Amino acid sequence: xAGAVLIVLAVAAWHLRTPGEEKAxxxxxxxxxxxxxxxxxPLPPRVVLDADKVxxxxxxxxxxxxxxxxxxxxxxxxxxxxxxxxxRRTAVGIGGxxxxxxxxxVFNSGFNFCQFWDGRANSLEEQAAGPVHNPAxxxxxxxxxxxxxxxxKDYGAAFTRSYADGLxxxxxxxAIATFERSLVTPDARFxxxxxxxxxALDAREIRGYRxxxxxxxxxxxxxxxxxxxxxxGLGIFGDFFRDRGKDGPEDQGRFNVTGKEADRHKFRVPSxxxxxxxxxxFHDGSVPTLEEAIRLMGRYQLGHELSREEVGLVAAxxxxxxxxxxxxxx
Numbered sequence: 001x002a003g004a005v006l007i008v009l010a011v012a013a014w015h016l017r018t019p020g021e022e023k024a025x026x027x028x029x030x031x032x033x034x035x036x037x038x039x040x041x042p043l044p045p046r047v048v049l050d051a052d053k054v055x056x057x058x059x060x061x062x063x064x065x066x067x068x069x070x071x072x073x074x075x076x077x078x079x080x081x082x083x084x085x086x087x088r089r090t091a092v093g094i095g096g097x098x099x100x101x102x103x104x105x106v107f108n109s110g111f112n113f114c115q116f117w118d119g120r121a122n123s124l125e126e127q128a129a130g131p132v133h134n135p136a137x138x139x140x141x142x143x144x145x146x147x148x149x150x151x152x153k154d155y156g157a158a159f160t161r162s163y164a165d166g167l168x169x170x171x172x173x174x175a176i177a178t179f180e181r182s183l184v185t186p187d188a189r190f191x192x193x194x195x196x197x198x199x200a201l202d203a204r205e206i207r208g209y210r211x212x213x214x215x216x217x218x219x220x221x222x223x224x225x226x227x228x229x230x231x232x233g234l235g236i237f238g239d240f241f242r243d244r245g246k247d248g249p250e251d252q253g254r255f256n257v258t259g260k261e262a263d264r265h266k267f268r269v270p271s272x273x274x275x276x277x278x279x280x281x282f283h284d285g286s287v288p289t290l291e292e293a294i295r296l297m298g299r300y301q302l303g304h305e306l307s308r309e310e311v312g313l314v315a316a317x318x319x320x321x322x323x324x325x326x327x328x329x330x
Contacts, residue, residue: 038194039213039218039222039223040190040194040218040222040223040224040226041194041223041224042186042191042194042195042224043108043111043184043185043186043188043191043224043225043273043323044184044186044224045184045186045187046184046186047110047181047182047184049178049181049182050162050178052158052161052162053162053174053175053178053179054178054179054182055158055179056158056159056162056175056179057175057176057177057178057179057180057182058179059155059158060074060172060175060176060179061073061074061075061078061176061179061180062074062075063149064076065145065148065149066132066138066140066145066172067094067132067137067138067139067140068094068138068139068140068144069094069095069139071094072093072094072137072138074106074128074131074176077091077092077103077131078103078105078106080106080183080325082277082330083105083107083274083277083278083330084105084106084107084109084183084274084278084330085102085103085104085105085106085278086103087279087280088102088103088280088285089102089280089284089285089286090102090103090284090285091103091137093131093134093136093137093138093139094136094137094138094139095139097136097137099136099137100248100249100250100284101117101250101283101284101285102117102280102281102282102283102284102285104116104117104270105271105273105274105278106180106183107183107184107185107273107274107323107325107330108183108184108185108225108228108271108273108274109124109127109180109181109183110124110180110181110183110184111223111224111225111228111271112225112228112229112268112271113228113229113230113268114268115127115268116130116268117253117267117268117283118253118254118256118257118267118268119231119254119257119267119268120256120257123177124176124177124180124181125170125173125174125177126173127177128172128173128176128177128180129142129169129173132145142168142169142172145169145172146167146168146169146172149167149172150167155167159171159175162175183325184323185273185274185322185323185324185325185330186323186324187323187324188273188274188320188321188322188323188324189201189205189320189322190209190317190320190321191323193320200320201320204313204316205316205317205319205320206317207313207316208312208313208314208315208316208317208318209317209320211310211313211314211317212314212317212318215298215302215304215306215310215314216302217297217302217314220232220269220301221269221271221272225271225273226271226272226273226321227269227270227271227272228268228269228270228271229269230268230269231253231254231263231266231267231268231269232266232267232269232301233265233266234253234265234266234267234282234283234300234301235265235300235301236300236301236302236303237299237300237301237302237303238299238300238303240265240296240300241265244286250283250284251265251283251284252264252265253265253266253267253283254266254267267283272318272321273321273323274321274322274323274330275290275318275321276290276315276318276319276321276322277322277330281293282296290315290318291311291312291315294306294311294314294315294318295311298310298311
């Protein structure tokens, strides 16, 4: 029943396919009538933002002085020369402290309806302040950070240009969040396909997309970010945590935020943008490969034991969601 409700909600937000997309489906031997509704929207090529704030946020994003011991910057865990994450199973903070959850990609995070796996931050501004104050991440606070930044005259001038009240903790978070909203990865092959470039996907990738929809993956992974727009429980068709023999504090999801039993094991649905580049997977980084993540999602979220061929088809489609940053493919 829960799966059916999710599908109804997702279908309500879909729009009609273009003639070009129907032609591409037909060329791959797919009945275009079955593809008359489209759950995914292309990313915009750019986001209009205050250029001065973006530049200031970019500098802060790379500044290790936001951490207590001047060793960790936002960019330490969210590598912009990679896929916007760190490639580790879980994050590592000051003093080599190993965290309990996987670092989500920062790319396209401005399209998520909330931030962090458990959704405890309602905005990027709240998210930006979180690691600064987390003793296992940056281990600092605004008074300490501001004292360091005020010794840098360039920062003082930049904040005065962009903010009436100058250099404050709230404005540091606002500048970082503004920069993060600029981290959009357009020009994925699938986006070009949606926009009518029929040759952007090959027949196998289109078959993978059809299977992605037929299985029900698009009931959670849809919209401009192919996810990231609501919370969902992990283990609809089986007890994921019991089966793997681990159910620690980091596995409780939204329950840790709300204290409501109905929120236990619920997480923000991750975006599938650039998912072929953001291993390892799941909230705790416990799944090393995309193929294994697809297989587990089939079993626990869809109630379907996927064959090797089905896993390969879905993976082929997901590879077409890889976009570009500053003109460079991720």
